[in-house]
Amino acid sequence: MSDAYLGFANSPIGSRIAAALGLPQPQPLERFAPGQPVIRGTVLLGGTATSELLTALAGIFHSIGAQTLAHRGLPQWTATANAAGLMTGRWGVEDQPGEKLKALVFDASGLDDSSQSDALYQFFHDTARSVLSCGRVVVLGRPPEACANPRKATAQRALEGLTRALAKELKRAIAVQLVYVAEGAEGHLESTLRFLLSPRSAYVSGQVVRVGGASQPAAALDWNQPLAGKKILVTGASRGIGTAIAEVMARDGAQVICLDVPQAQDALLEVATRLGGKALALDIGAAEAPQALVDAALADGGWDVVVHNAGITRDKTIANMKPHLWQAVVNVNLSTQERINEALVASGALKPGARIVCVSSISGIAGNMGQTNYALSKAGVIGMVQSTAPHLAARGITINAVAPGFIETQMTAAVPFAIREAGRRMNSMGQGGQPVDVAETIAWFASPASGGLNGNVVRVCGQSLLGA
Amino acid sequence: MTTIRRVAILGGNRIPFARSNTVYSQASNQEMLTATLQGLVDRFNLHGLRMGDVVAGAVMKHSRDFNLVRESVLSTTLAPETPAFDIQQACGTGLEAAMLVANKIALGHIECGIAGGVDTTSDAPIAVNEQMRKILLDASRAKTTGQRLAALARFRPGMLFSPALPRNGEPRTGLSMGEHAELMAQEWHISREAQDALALQSHEHLARAYADGFFTDLMTPFKGATQDNNLRTGLTLEKLAALKPVFDKKVAPGKGTLTAGNSTPLTDGASAVLLASEEWAAARNLPVLAYLSFSEVAAVDFFDKKEGLLMAPAYAVPRMLARANLTLQDFDFYEIHEAFAAQVLCTLDAWKNPTFCKERLGLDKPLGEIDRTKLNVNGSSLAAGHPFAATGGRIVATLAKLLAQKGSGRGLISICAAGGQGVVAILER
Numbered sequence: 001m002s003d004a005y006l007g008f009a010n011s012p013i014g015s016r017i018a019a020a021l022g023l024p025q026p027q028p029l030e031r032f033a034p035g036q037p038v039i040r041g042t043v044l045l046g047g048t049a050t051s052e053l054l055t056a057l058a059g060i061f062h063s064i065g066a067q068t069l070a071h072r073g074l075p076q077w078t079a080t081a082n083a084a085g086l087m088t089g090r091w092g093v094e095d096q097p098g099e100k101l102k103a104l105v106f107d108a109s110g111l112d113d114s115s116q117s118d119a120l121y122q123f124f125h126d127t128a129r130s131v132l133s134c135g136r137v138v139v140l141g142r143p144p145e146a147c148a149n150p151r152k153a154t155a156q157r158a159l160e161g162l163t164r165a166l167a168k169e170l171k172r173a174i175a176v177q178l179v180y181v182a183e184g185a186e187g188h189l190e191s192t193l194r195f196l197l198s199p200r201s202a203y204v205s206g207q208v209v210r211v212g213g214a215s216q217p218a219a220a221l222d223w224n225q226p227l228a229g230k231k232i233l234v235t236g237a238s239r240g241i242g243t244a245i246a247e248v249m250a251r252d253g254a255q256v257i258c259l260d261v262p263q264a265q266d267a268l269l270e271v272a273t274r275l276g277g278k279a280l281a282l283d284i285g286a287a288e289a290p291q292a293l294v295d296a297a298l299a300d301g302g303w304d305v306v307v308h309n310a311g312i313t314r315d316k317t318i319a320n321m322k323p324h325l326w327q328a329v330v331n332v333n334l335s336t337q338e339r340i341n342e343a344l345v346a347s348g349a350l351k352p353g354a355r356i357v358c359v360s361s362i363s364g365i366a367g368n369m370g371q372t373n374y375a376l377s378k379a380g381v382i383g384m385v386q387s388t389a390p391h392l393a394a395r396g397i398t399i400n401a402v403a404p405g406f407i408e409t410q411m412t413a414a415v416p417f418a419i420r421e422a423g424r425r426m427n428s429m430g431q432g433g434q435p436v437d438v439a440e441t442i443a444w445f446a447s448p449a450s451g452g453l454n455g456n457v458v459r460v461c462g463q464s465l466l467g468a
Numbered sequence: 469m470t471t472i473r474r475v476a477i478l479g480g481n482r483i484p485f486a487r488s489n490t491v492y493s494q495a496s497n498q499e500m501l502t503a504t505l506q507g508l509v510d511r512f513n514l515h516g517l518r519m520g521d522v523v524a525g526a527v528m529k530h531s532r533d534f535n536l537v538r539e540s541v542l543s544t545t546l547a548p549e550t551p552a553f554d555i556q557q558a559c560g561t562g563l564e565a566a567m568l569v570a571n572k573i574a575l576g577h578i579e580c581g582i583a584g585g586v587d588t589t590s591d592a593p594i595a596v597n598e599q600m601r602k603i604l605l606d607a608s609r610a611k612t613t614g615q616r617l618a619a620l621a622r623f624r625p626g627m628l629f630s631p632a633l634p635r636n637g638e639p640r641t642g643l644s645m646g647e648h649a650e651l652m653a654q655e656w657h658i659s660r661e662a663q664d665a666l667a668l669q670s671h672e673h674l675a676r677a678y679a680d681g682f683f684t685d686l687m688t689p690f691k692g693a694t695q696d697n698n699l700r701t702g703l704t705l706e707k708l709a710a711l712k713p714v715f716d717k718k719v720a721p722g723k724g725t726l727t728a729g730n731s732t733p734l735t736d737g738a739s740a741v742l743l744a745s746e747e748w749a750a751a752r753n754l755p756v757l758a759y760l761s762f763s764e765v766a767a768v769d770f771f772d773k774k775e776g777l778l779m780a781p782a783y784a785v786p787r788m789l790a791r792a793n794l795t796l797q798d799f800d801f802y803e804i805h806e807a808f809a810a811q812v813l814c815t816l817d818a819w820k821n822p823t824f825c826k827e828r829l830g831l832d833k834p835l836g837e838i839d840r841t842k843l844n845v846n847g848s849s850l851a852a853g854h855p856f857a858a859t860g861g862r863i864v865a866t867l868a869k870l871l872a873q874k875g876s877g878r879g880l881i882s883i884c885a886a887g888g889q890g891v892v893a894i895l896e897r
Contacts, residue, residue: 042689042692067689067694069689070510072545075509075510075513075515075545076510076513077510078507078510078511078688079510079511079512079513082511082684082685085681085684086684087681087683087684087685087687087688087689087694088688088689089483089503089507089510089687089688089689089690090503090506090507090510090688093499093502093503093506093543094502094543094544099691099692
């Protein structure tokens, strides 16, 4: 589960050897620790004369307590920030670069035409060398599908190519994301910006997030305990990513209901006890599981969040695969989730404003040799999230998915060395992710402040080359 | 002939002040002033505008910076057609610059202008050794190779290692500013305790102002600094009392009262203030913070008549009050620049001293006491630091915002300067 090469390449001798031999030199990722500020370092704002999100951004940065500066292309930032009670200034004197930056945020919402993209060039040309390692870059735009005319939609869609290429270019564990903010959804941007600017999103890069209008306005929140008082079901919680999810949820204030198969009861009890939560030993693949969960939730006064993490693999090429291997994977990974969601929603066992978070996989996006069953089930999860999101929105419930890439777990430790090394290195971070990286992403979707996120699929893969 | 107009103060900007040789050790006056002006331009959306004038200055200046302010203006997004000039009146530079711009606006010569100042003692000009300078000048004047070689033959390697360094001292007395202030403290019997108490109050006031977000729209971050780094939040009277006197050896051996805690440190920084006619402000929809209504300058004879070097504001204020038909008590805020705690305390004592007011100021009765709770309410130079020419802009912007927050009222500014000079002004709203 440990990446020995990462340690070697960052040791005093190892870094010299790696440099001399032209070997990859992955940067150790900064990760979140409780009590830490959202971002340690200066945030540089960029944009155009027609940027539409500046007032919202100033409010968010004031709330975060972040130190901001403005690129010369966004001279109006000073007045906007001052009005929000934020001290700020311009980065650099004349065209000389200023101090090193921890994050870049470019408001491209005002981009109406592809011919205006020069502003993006100028901003990133000036700043690319000034971003600190493990830095954060966020470009904000408007959802192309909702743009008033094709020119604007085209310009906004074009941003995806820029952010994905930047994510590959900036290196040193700098993550780059694109966030499409729907008109009127500005009030729901804060949880997303906090996540993407903080080390919580350590292994998330090259992603596109859509923030839409929510049925309820974003409520005031204790950002140190965003899940305080929430009851959260985590399936597959006895080990690996599931345990990490339960830990992060408990850290953020939630009461976790840890579920796993009866065979894993001992490990499950240990996790639940340690986190002050409940243990629920249940085979979710069984036909009676949905009703059992409805009963448990109702007895518990309703649940706020359900995390569908449980999943299995039964790898074989399809020609060699026995039918029960196919059926087991599709049932546990996909069909069961559909049945559980339907039962929980129909019975009212999910509280108003509930969140459903599913775990997909890059295998479902890129496909994988020997994983036809698994890839089908994980692509199906994406389909389920995207197709049910509009229906759930009417009930104030959101559904989103994470799609992990190469995560350092017992499962990936069992992968043969050569394939494992390829999986680890073939991404923009040059290393595998940790279970906590998946868990933090799920906690972001689960937050009461994330009502604007619905139907999103975010990969936690360090911008893996697979399926990109 | 035009009528005299009211001069509006619309806002200010400064970079955080930094103790010498700390965060701005690599920054030049040019860079600091440009960043400060640009911050003001950004805040008030002055891009592409031709200002009537930009007046600023620096006390410590490289010879290459002869056109410091104009060069800075050209590096900002102001219209390149904006004229600018440099002035220098020691620590009074910033306030004097504001007065110059204000007078032009009052007379209708210009509609808007920026006044400011900048100083660095980190990036100080170091001149070559005086003998070496003469040799080099002789060599450049030489008409033949022989003459040139003869001049250069006078060069000695030792000259390279004894450059001419800038000094923070009075050329006429050979005493440093601190030694003069110590002399004043001795003459007026200002206790060490009183000086330390004033210093502590300055730090406490400035820390509270930062906590309240008072400086949010008066400052722009620079080189990663967002707050004056001389500010000590955990300061106590005990810590101040533990410091040794630093200016007593020559002037008051064994009796010194001035320490590093109750004197301002050498500081780097810059400030600027936006001034305009009411019409110009209204046309651009910019609210007026306060009006600069009166100003006065004075100087004392500190050499023959032995007046305290930094006592000139004590003379300037009563002259200005007489013109304004006001008493010393008619103010809501007093901004008395804390070059040294002793300077502030000497000035306040002098104003309530019948003998001084009668014999030196020629007044019938003393000016009296001020309400000390109105003094430097958001801190002053002891806490913020004192980049000589930048202090005036800091004070004008701070006081203007204080008056704007209060809604109405009057504030007095008093700044002492090297050479026995004092620059004072009244802001009203």
